[in-house]
Amino acid sequence: MRISEAPSHGQTVMTYDPGSSGALSYLEAAKELAVRAVDGGDA
Numbered sequence: 001m002r003i004s005e006a007p008s009h010g011q012t013v014m015t016y017d018p019g020s021s022g023a024l025s026y027l028e029a030a031k032e033l034a035v036r037a038v039d040g041g042d043a
Contacts, residue, residue, distance in 0.1 A: 003023075006016035013023045
C-alpha cells in the first residue's frame, strides 16, 4: 500500500492500511511527539 492512496479512498493511512510501514512510521512519530510534549521537549 502506498500512503498516497489513502486520501483518494477518503481515509487516513491509519484506517486504510494500519499495518503498512508508512502507517507504523506515522504512529512511531506520533509517539515520539507525545513523549516530547509530556517531557517538556527534553526527550
